[in-house]
Amino acid sequence: MPEVQAEQIKCVFDRPRALADRPHHYCPGCSHGIFHRLVAEMIDEFGLFDKTIAIVPVGCSVLAFNYFECDVMEASHGRAPAVATGIKRTLPDRFVFTYQGDGDLASIGMSETIHTAARGEKVTIFFVNNGIYGMTGGQMAPTTLEGQKSTTSPAGRDIALTGPPIDMCTLLSSLPGVAYLARIPLTSPKNLNTARKYMRKAVRAQIEGLGFALVEALCACPVQWGMDPKQAIKHIDENVTKVYPPGEYVDRVSGNGKDKAKAS
Amino acid sequence: MPDLRLVKGNEAICYGAVHGGCEAFFGYPITPQNEVPEIMSWLMPKYGRAFLQAESEIASINMIYGASGAGKRAMSSSSSPGISLMMEGISYIAGAELPCVLISVQRGGPGLGNIAPSQSDYFQAVKGGGHGDYNNIVLAPWNAQEMYDHPRIAFELADKYRMPVIVLTDAVLGSMLEPARIPDEPPEIEVPGKPWAACGRGGRDHKNVINSLYLEPEVLSDHNDKLQARYATIREQEKKWDTRLVDDAEFLVAAYGISARIAFSAIKMARERGLKVGLFRPVTLWPFPSEALAEIGNRVNGTLVFELSGGQMLEDVRLALPGRPVEFFGKMGGVLPSPSELCEEIFKAAERCNAGSSSRTNQVRV
Numbered sequence: 001m002p003e004v005q006a007e008q009i010k011c012v013f014d015r016p017r018a019l020a021d022r023p024h025h026y027c028p029g030c031s032h033g034i035f036h037r038l039v040a041e042m043i044d045e046f047g048l049f050d051k052t053i054a055i056v057p058v059g060c061s062v063l064a065f066n067y068f069e070c071d072v073m074e075a076s077h078g079r080a081p082a083v084a085t086g087i088k089r090t091l092p093d094r095f096v097f098t099y100q101g102d103g104d105l106a107s108i109g110m111s112e113t114i115h116t117a118a119r120g121e122k123v124t125i126f127f128v129n130n131g132i133y134g135m136t137g138g139q140m141a142p143t144t145l146e147g148q149k150s151t152t153s154p155a156g157r158d159i160a161l162t163g164p165p166i167d168m169c170t171l172l173s174s175l176p177g178v179a180y181l182a183r184i185p186l187t188s189p190k191n192l193n194t195a196r197k198y199m200r201k202a203v204r205a206q207i208e209g210l211g212f213a214l215v216e217a218l219c220a221c222p223v224q225w226g227m228d229p230k231q232a233i234k235h236i237d238e239n240v241t242k243v244y245p246p247g248e249y250v251d252r253v254s255g256n257g258k259d260k261a262k263a264s
Numbered sequence: 265m266p267d268l269r270l271v272k273g274n275e276a277i278c279y280g281a282v283h284g285g286c287e288a289f290f291g292y293p294i295t296p297q298n299e300v301p302e303i304m305s306w307l308m309p310k311y312g313r314a315f316l317q318a319e320s321e322i323a324s325i326n327m328i329y330g331a332s333g334a335g336k337r338a339m340s341s342s343s344s345p346g347i348s349l350m351m352e353g354i355s356y357i358a359g360a361e362l363p364c365v366l367i368s369v370q371r372g373g374p375g376l377g378n379i380a381p382s383q384s385d386y387f388q389a390v391k392g393g394g395h396g397d398y399n400n401i402v403l404a405p406w407n408a409q410e411m412y413d414h415p416r417i418a419f420e421l422a423d424k425y426r427m428p429v430i431v432l433t434d435a436v437l438g439s440m441l442e443p444a445r446i447p448d449e450p451p452e453i454e455v456p457g458k459p460w461a462a463c464g465r466g467g468r469d470h471k472n473v474i475n476s477l478y479l480e481p482e483v484l485s486d487h488n489d490k491l492q493a494r495y496a497t498i499r500e501q502e503k504k505w506d507t508r509l510v511d512d513a514e515f516l517v518a519a520y521g522i523s524a525r526i527a528f529s530a531i532k533m534a535r536e537r538g539l540k541v542g543l544f545r546p547v548t549l550w551p552f553p554s555e556a557l558a559e560i561g562n563r564v565n566g567t568l569v570f571e572l573s574g575g576q577m578l579e580d581v582r583l584a585l586p587g588r589p590v591e592f593f594g595k596m597g598g599v600l601p602s603p604s605e606l607c608e609e610i611f612k613a614a615e616r617c618n619a620g621s622s623s624r625t626n627q628v629r630v
């Protein structure tokens with residue numbers, strides 16, 4: 001084996017600077033940690049470390065202020081987009097993103113989500129859809145699938161009672177203020193690369209002043225789903241993506257100026 | 265000195281805020297304070313500052329959280345139902361030690377109530393309203409001049425103590441036209457640095473976090489102790505009040521805001537009829553100027569609390585005057601008594617006190 005010179009050693013994989021060097025509190029198989037890393041990669045990649053303000057939610061990622069190394073604000077449950085608006089309106093040259101769960105963004109905070117999008121607020125939302133209220137113990141979320149068991153739908157979600165699950169990408173895609181909207185399951189290395197591609201555009205939508213951007217990550221919550229991590233990944237790929245089709249829903253970043261039709 | 269201008273109270277608030285360094289205004293329409301967002305919508309951009317009509321009061325207060333957390337002087341204005349909606353946000357702002365200014369133009373309640381003047385949100389402003397052990401500094405203007413001055417004072421106090429300051433006013437003061445000295449352009453002001461603000465690290469060697477979550481009981485306990493110590497300092501240093509005709513007074517009326525205006529007229533009528541009455545007007549409702557009130561309340565024959573409520577400030581007056589005769593006269597639902605009606609009540613109350621039949625609620629009875 002030929003000897004390797006020190007100068008020939010190249011770092012090919014490292015912790016992003018924007019991600020703290022400390023263990024996460026997340027359960028085994030949870031996608032939050034992966035999504036945190038992807039977000040941190042974006043901050044590094046675009047050189048935004050010194051001008052980023054993150055807004056973290058109430059939910060399982062409530063402690064994310066410990067994990068991101070940029071400045072952070074902890075919002076009340078569902079109000080992160082309003083907090084982001086307050087920051088962006090007073091510091092328009094900063095990069096402002098929220099990180100939110102589905103209960104946070106699509107239930108209690110639905111009004112803030114829709115109005116922030118409608119205003120075309122130049123903020124970026126990283127949206128974790130795990131179809132359940134993780135933090136409070138596995139209750140039904142507005143995104144919970146039909147028939148899915150939760151602690152408040154123990155016999156499975158009955159849509160006659162609750163209405164069907166809410167598809168946020170479809171809902172938001174009618175708003176002209178939205179510059180970028182995409183959904184991706186965090187289930188494979190290939191999908192993570194697609195996630196990176198989408199997230200780059202969601203960052204660009206803000207820094208190029210185009211408008212509101214959101215990337216929805218279909219995430220696993222094995223513990224509250226009563227599955228092991230592998231089953232959870234399979235469940236996302238086989239069932240969750242049927243209800244929530246991945247793809248780009250709105251893309252005014254690529255320069256084609258057109259909304260893409262719902263991905264097939 | 266600037267010339268006198270004829271302004272509505274709500275208008276004076278806007279100039280006071282902008283001249284006091286307000287950098288961001290977020291609000292939602294509600295009568296009787298609609299002039300505030302209306303004026304702010306053009307006055308703020310005129311000076312390059314942020315104005316946004318929020319989708320709700322919940323959004324307003326959380327936008328304030330963001331702007332204030334980023335180091336900006338941020339304000340909202342609303343009225344009773346809207347202030348109720350802000351309560352969770354106010355509690356977070358208090359917990360996260362953020363400065364902010366809120367204008368509460370009280371209207372009749374409970375529920376949708378009406379849009380007439382009221383003082384029934386004293387408890388909401390003074391005793392908390394939101395969850396957790398926190399206080400707001402509460403200022404109570406009584407004329408257009410103070411409607412102009414208080415927002416600036418409120419921003420100074422908010423920044424100094426990193427907490428919400430509420431200017432508690434009402435539908436009459438908001439819509440009444442009065443002269444006030446208001447400069448044409450914002451004066452030069454000094455705003456303290458905010459090294460704690462989460463405004464992007466910009467090369468700082470540590471991150472700033474705006475947060476009110478402390479999972480460990482001991483840590484949250486320490487955080488609360490810190491807040492309580494701050495509130496104690498404020499109680500020592502920031503009490504403000506106003507007195508009229510108290511030197512020779514034999515009887516006292518305690519009232520704030522618009523009630524104090526009506527009371528002052530009634531007091532002058534009573535004096536013409538031979539009853540020596542004085543006025544005690546708290547300017548800070550929290551911290552409540554208990555000692556100053558006691559100093560006068562303990563040497564007069566009795567005190568009448570007059571409020572446009574069922575008796576809210578009354579509780580603080582009673583706490584300040586243990587064992588002393590304290591009478592109450594209140595009107596609710598937006599009904600304003602005339603000064604002569606109040607004058608009659610003053611005579612009746614003074615008579616009860618002189619006859620010793622007034623209730624002394626803090627006396628131990630056996």
Ligand SMILES: Cc1ncc(C[n+]2csc(CCOP(=O)(O)OP(=O)(O)O)c2C)c(N)n1
Nearest residue numbers: 058059060077101102103104132133134135
């Ligand atoms: C006003 C308010 N209501 C309810 C709660 C309780 N609560 C905390 S987290 C949460 C749900 C979080 O679910 P989600 O947003 O889906 O995030 P996850 O925990 O699954 O990551 C709820 C209901 C709260 N903190 N505040």
